[in-house]
Amino acid sequence: MRRGIAATALVASLALAATACGGDGDSDSESGGPVTITYWDTSNATNEAPTYKALVQEFEAANKDVKVNFVNVPFDQAQNKFDTAAGSKGAPDVLRSEVGWTPAFAKKGFFLPLDGTEALADQAKFQPNLIEQAKYEGKTYGVPLVTDTLALVYNKALFEKAGVEVPKTWDDLKKAAATIKDKTGADGYWGSTAGYYGQPFLYGEGTDTVDADGKKITVNSPEAKKAYGTWQGLFDGKGLHKADTTADAYAHIQEAFVSGKVASIIQGPWEITNFYAGSAFKDKSNLGIATVPAGSTGKAGAPTGGHNLSVYAGSDKAHQEAALKLVNFMTSAKSQETIALKNSTLPTRDDAYTDKVKADPGIAGYQTVLPAAQPRPALPEYGSLWTPLDEQLPQIAGGKKSLDEGLGDAETAIAKLVPDFSK
Numbered sequence: 001m002r003r004g005i006a007a008t009a010l011v012a013s014l015a016l017a018a019t020a021c022g023g024d025g026d027s028d029s030e031s032g033g034p035v036t037i038t039y040w041d042t043s044n045a046t047n048e049a050p051t052y053k054a055l056v057q058e059f060e061a062a063n064k065d066v067k068v069n070f071v072n073v074p075f076d077q078a079q080n081k082f083d084t085a086a087g088s089k090g091a092p093d094v095l096r097s098e099v100g101w102t103p104a105f106a107k108k109g110f111f112l113p114l115d116g117t118e119a120l121a122d123q124a125k126f127q128p129n130l131i132e133q134a135k136y137e138g139k140t141y142g143v144p145l146v147t148d149t150l151a152l153v154y155n156k157a158l159f160e161k162a163g164v165e166v167p168k169t170w171d172d173l174k175k176a177a178a179t180i181k182d183k184t185g186a187d188g189y190w191g192s193t194a195g196y197y198g199q200p201f202l203y204g205e206g207t208d209t210v211d212a213d214g215k216k217i218t219v220n221s222p223e224a225k226k227a228y229g230t231w232q233g234l235f236d237g238k239g240l241h242k243a244d245t246t247a248d249a250y251a252h253i254q255e256a257f258v259s260g261k262v263a264s265i266i267q268g269p270w271e272i273t274n275f276y277a278g279s280a281f282k283d284k285s286n287l288g289i290a291t292v293p294a295g296s297t298g299k300a301g302a303p304t305g306g307h308n309l310s311v312y313a314g315s316d317k318a319h320q321e322a323a324l325k326l327v328n329f330m331t332s333a334k335s336q337e338t339i340a341l342k343n344s345t346l347p348t349r350d351d352a353y354t355d356k357v358k359a360d361p362g363i364a365g366y367q368t369v370l371p372a373a374q375p376r377p378a379l380p381e382y383g384s385l386w387t388p389l390d391e392q393l394p395q396i397a398g399g400k401k402s403l404d405e406g407l408g409d410a411e412t413a414i415a416k417l418v419p420d421f422s423k
Helices: 010-019 048-061 075-087 101-106 128-133 156-162 170-184 195-203 224-231 249-258 269-277 319-331 333-343 361-372 382-397 403-417
Strands: 035-041 067-074 094-098 141-150 152-154 264-268 285-291 305-311
Touching: 010 403, 035 048, 035 319, 048 075, 048 319, 048 333, 067 319, 075 101, 075 224, 094 101, 094 319, 128 361, 141 224, 141 319, 141 333, 152 361, 156 170, 156 285, 156 403, 170 403, 195 224, 195 382, 224 382, 249 264, 249 269, 269 361, 285 361, 305 319, 382 403
Parallel strands: 035 067, 035 094
Antiparallel strands: 094 305, 141 305, 152 264, 152 285
16 A cells, blocks of 8 residues: 655646557557557656666567556556546556455456466465455456555664563553653654554454455444554553644654654555655664554454556457566566565565565565455455545544544445445
8 A cells, every 4th residue: 555656647647648558459469560568557656666667678678579658657546547548448458556456447347367377377476365365256357566564663772762572462552652751752652543554453353344255334343443442542641642633644653753753653664765764764773563563352463455467358369468478577576576675665475585685674574564464355345445434533533523423424434335235
């Protein structure tokens, strides 16, 4: 799950207007020349896209029969743009798709099933839960390119100065925060009010926003109320920073952590590079990474995020074959190693975690927490379920609504997204 992909709407619209999409049935293959395919990359235009573009150029050099039109599309616009383009048979041949989009686009018939194709020739090399997450109704519609999850990231120096252990439970975290405040003056923990960051609390109580198998909304269940009660309690107390409900909350929390003003936060590996840019982590070894604390059930877990590469089902055979070849190359162990080394992102296959890759303490740390990552259910609407929580949780944390009222309103909003689910 990536944040803040920077690009202007004007530049994006011009780039997309100039894009020759696979659905148009380019005549290059018919004339005997190289097949030209279009690849929509949704990574950060400044920090990540250059690595992907360089790999595409490497692919072209090794495959003279394929040309790739590389287009970087702002992440926050890509889902809607692809939906519109695919609906009019003008989508790119390859899309870097956030894992939550995969079942939704597969349900609409926009993605090509990849089972038995060149794209999944190395399927056994990938982490099984990531392949499972790329499936919809038993078929695989994406090849995992990068993965992520949330972890408790902490400032080792502040923890050592305070003499506290890495917390195993949310109660432990509360106690550690108070001690850190007493011993160092820094806040011990600053939590987020965003829906995605509330997921570990739900998992810690053995629940989720919905029970996809049982087709039931569970965001207002007793277990969920207990989970969000724990979450709410971490905004009030010694060493616990009060809730930030402003539009810039994400940036405020991040800045406080990297500057050493707060000792721990819940965060994902997409911020590894930015951690290192902060004054508190000039020495990279000061960055601590641990599994999120457990709830009252003893369970600890965080959502699995990341991106798959998917192939457009509306392209002709020649373009699909070229697209499958590109996907196989971009998700190979060698390419994933390059991406990890350049972008500090997590590979999706074990053979890409080479010694060079694990020399980065951020990547090595996040690799250790991946086993606790919870795959998302193959529910097309699942990614949209956090929107009601993004609206309600800040109001709960800010005291504008009670926990019962806010979760009740979230339940009502979610019921409109999954109308066939019971409450």
